[in-house]
Amino acid sequence: xxxxxxxQPEMSVQEAETVTxxxxxxxxxxxxxxxxxxxxxxxxxxxxxRQEAYKQQNATENRFSVNFQKAxxxxxxxxxxxxxxxxxxxxCAYRSAMNRDDKIIFGxxxxxxxxx
Amino acid sequence: xxxxxxxxxxxxxxxxxxxxxxxxxxxGHRSVSWYQQTPGQGLQFLFExxxxxxxxxxxxxxxxxxxxxxxxxxxxxVSTLELGDxxxxxxxSSLGSGRLADTQYxxxxxxxTVL
Numbered sequence: 527x528x529x530x531x532x533x534q535p536e537m538s539v540q541e542a543e544t545v546t547x548x549x550x551x552x553x554x555x556x557x558x559x560x561x562x563x564x565x566x567x568x569x570x571x572x573x574x575x576r577q578e579a580y581k582q583q584n585a586t587e588n589r590f591s592v593n594f595q596k597a598x599x600x601x602x603x604x605x606x607x608x609x610x611x612x613x614x615x616x617x618c619a620y621r622s623a624m625n626r627d628d629k630i631i632f633g634x635x636x637x638x639x640x641x642x
Numbered sequence: 643x644x645x646x647x648x649x650x651x652x653x654x655x656x657x658x659x660x661x662x663x664x665x666x667x668x669x670g671h672r673s674v675s676w677y678q679q680t681p682g683q684g685l686q687f688l689f690e691x692x693x694x695x696x697x698x699x700x701x702x703x704x705x706x707x708x709x710x711x712x713x714x715x716x717x718x719x720v721s722t723l724e725l726g727d728x729x730x731x732x733x734x735s736s737l738g739s740g741r742l743a744d745t746q747y748x749x750x751x752x753x754x755t756v757l
Binding site: 569570571572573576617623625626627628629630631632633634635 | 673685687698740750751
């Protein structure tokens with residue numbers, strides 16, 4: 527069974543600084559997708575960034591980028607120029623590409639605080 | 643386009659009762675997935691429906707069931723409620739093709755409290 531581990535339950539970063547959230551996963555599959563989701567307080571979960579396992583190039587979305595290390599099964603999220611609106615719970619997630627269904631396996635999350 | 647909607651937003655029930663939660667996906671989306679979110683266990687996959695068929699199921703007891711209608715709206719039912727069923731129940735919809743490009747869009751959730 528696949529598992530996703532986020533070892534940092536909480537983190538804080540100064541506004542405008544850069545922060546990296548860690549994620550490791552375990553799988554025996556060779557083809558899969560990885561995601562970072564953001565859940566702001568009392569607001570809906572939204573997709574931040576996604577990565578296909580067979581693509582070596584790291585995904586980037588504006589201030590958000592990932593460091594995908596397939597051999598190490600590591601998938602960290604870097605947030606540059608942190609803004610107050612980035613304060614949220616961040617979930618690392620895994621989805622198999624072997625099946626056509628939408629089942630996502632989530633990590634326990636990292637709560638990110640932005641300090642003004 | 644309207645987003646994913648879930649009703650009701652809040653529910654209070656007592657042990658032993660049963661409850662039905664509803665999810666309306668984004669128009670055109672055929673897949674609806676359900677997740678349970680608790681502080682202790684985090685987000686756990688319950689089940690996914692695509693074109694009225696359950697496509698996958700998580701490790702939950704049979705008290706948890708669901709269905710999907712021809713208009714893609716989905717309901718989940720929990721019978722014989724237990725205190726541990728208190729959670730935020732999230733549903734997510736997507737086109738359902740299974741490709742990476744199919745972003746899952748989440749609803750605001752239904753907060754269930756079991757007393």
